[in-house]
Amino acid sequence: MPSAVITGATSGLGLAFAAHLARTGHDLTLVARTEHDLESTAAGLGHPGRRVTTLAADLATPAGSRLLTDSLAENVPDLLVNNAGMALAAPFPAGDLGEEETLMQLNIGCVLRTTHTVLPAMMRRGSGRIINVASVAACGPTWLGSTYPASKSWVLAFTESVARSAPVRSSGVSIMALLPGYVRTAFHQRAGLEVGRLPRLMWLNSEQVVTAALRDLARGRLISIPSRRYRACAWGLRHLPRSLTTAFSLDLARGRPIPPAAGTARSVDTG
């Protein structure tokens, strides 16, 4: 039975990946911080004959990250979905530096470490698939005064760069970046982002995104952008002048006072 490891598997897109992959005959390892949510997610998947394992780990910390990479090194899955991610409502540079570093560790560091762990083994084996969840925001500065699009641009550039390298292309391993637009999940509320005014047309649902992503992965696509309207947005962000696209961007810093001097910012030791 094929195996899949999903980070951020208890909510939103990760939960939809878990449900879809359980239905299509995968043994699963679900990763997130909250043990209770992991247990109820695993119980809710309930497909007889499937093995569902949980791993409680804070992937923004070196210890949590190591728990996951140790587990991946021991059991290299057929599919790794690097999905866990976060955003911050506080604009840069007004927000807390420690929180910004946490975002970088989760959105970037974790993707780097897990890919570094599984890719050589997948290449030696001659099979394996990795989905790195980025965002349409990776295609340009959609949110101004925010490090989130920058972190997702890294995920997109990293995925393309690795996936296009000759040894990976000839190895039989597929790596794909998934670029969702706005998806109705707990994501924005968790971050404290105000998105209530967005038109209904802008919203996708998790199942629709995951179904399109897995179809694109099966077709060998390197980048998956679910829905025609977001493919058009991504094209616009990549090809239209910044002066035009910026007019439609959300500026998190607009109307905020100038932040205090840098010495008052707090940093964390990310090990």
Ligand SMILES: NC(=O)c1ccc[n+]([C@@H]2O[C@H](COP(=O)([O-])OP(=O)(O)OC[C@H]3O[C@@H](n4cnc5c(N)ncnc54)[C@H](OP(=O)(O)O)[C@@H]3O)[C@@H](O)[C@H]2O)c1
């Ligand atoms: N929703 C959107 O509109 C949207 C659009 C584009 C891209 N994305 C990307 O899609 C991915 C999934 O987002 P979502 O909307 O499904 O988010 P979500 O509903 O907020 O779910 C986040 C998941 O990640 C886990 N998680 C959060 N921080 C973690 C940490 N430090 N360590 C381990 N697990 C952690 C959460 O569980 P615990 O809290 O228990 O850890 C939860 O399972 C993210 O990478 C996001 O950037 C989302």
